[in-house]
Amino acid sequence: MIINILAGGPEDHLPDLYQYTETDAIWVGVDRGVYHLLKKNIKPEIAFGDFDSVSQNELSFIESQVAELKRYQPIKDETDTELALNWALEQKPKTIRLFGATGGRIDHLFANVQLLFNPLKSGQDADILLIDRYNEIFLKAPGMYKIKKQAKKKYISFVPLTLDITDLTLTGFKYPLKNRHISLGSTLCISNELVSDCGTFSFSEGILIVIRSHD
Template sequence: MIINIVAGGPETLLPDLNDYAGENVIWVGVDRGVFHLLQRNIKPLIAFGDFDSVTPEELSVIESQVKEMNRFKPEKDETDTELALDWALKQNPKSIQLFGGTGGRLDHLFANVQLLVDPLIKGNFTNIYLIDRHNHLTIKGPGHYTIEKKKAEKYISFVPVTLNITNLTLVGFKFPLTNRHISLGSTLCISNELIDDYGTFSFSEGILIMIRSHD
């Protein structure tokens, strides 16, 4: 099972959501993201939010089409997206894909990236992706990973989340590395590219953000 969460970020940054549909996919709407889904004839199983970003007319449409509404007061400790992600993690999915979580306010963007880091720190290794029209972001802990070359996502960057990344090794990349130590704040691993059909990266300590992008 894959859970797709659509938050209320700028609609212009949403990819074609139909590309992410399938038989074993559950859709979740967050605040204005619910309306984005309904506009694309995708009916979410469940919705979360205070719905302060939709008009009364739009809210009426949402309420008429979504059976399970989880409404919250604007004054709360968690963001609407965090509440939706917490629910999704409890369903034990194969992966979670978050859309509408980039662009607009930078505080929302940084909060959403942190939401991807938090489950890994707590020992939940569910694959969670933050996706928009130009970027595909995920979080990785220590290990050995294989990635495929994709024409649509030419650039691959690795950004440290923790103070140190130990023994980072990149194979099959334009700029390879072998057992390299990377510190928080380093830009060494920005805008790399695969030169082979497949490449690998590995490291023994720390947490990395991996971003696949195109211009």
């Protein structure tokens, strides 16, 4: 099962959502993201938010279209996006895609990137991808992983989320590495590229942010 979540970030940062409408995909709307989905004739199965970013007319439209609406007070401990993501994780999907979570306010961006850490903390194996028009972002715990070349997102960057990344090894890349120690704040692994159709990356300690991008 795949769960697609559309948060309320700027529309001009969104990719083409229609390419993610597989038959086994469930759509979830968050705050103004619900309205964006409905405008595209994509009906979410459930919606979350305090809906302080929509007009009364837009809210009425949302209420008439969405069967399950989880509405919250603006003052709460979790963001609307976190509430939606927590629900998604409870469904135990294979993949969660998070759209509309970049652009606009930078505090929202940092918060949403950190939300990708939640399944790692709880030991869940769901892949969470933060996707916008130019980037695909995900986190990885220690291990070895395969990564395939994508023509549309040729740049691959590896950014430490924790203080240290130990034994980082990259194979099949334009700039390979072997057992390198990377500290928080390093830009050593920015804008690498695959030279093979498939490469690998591995490390033994830390949490790594992986970013696939295009200009």
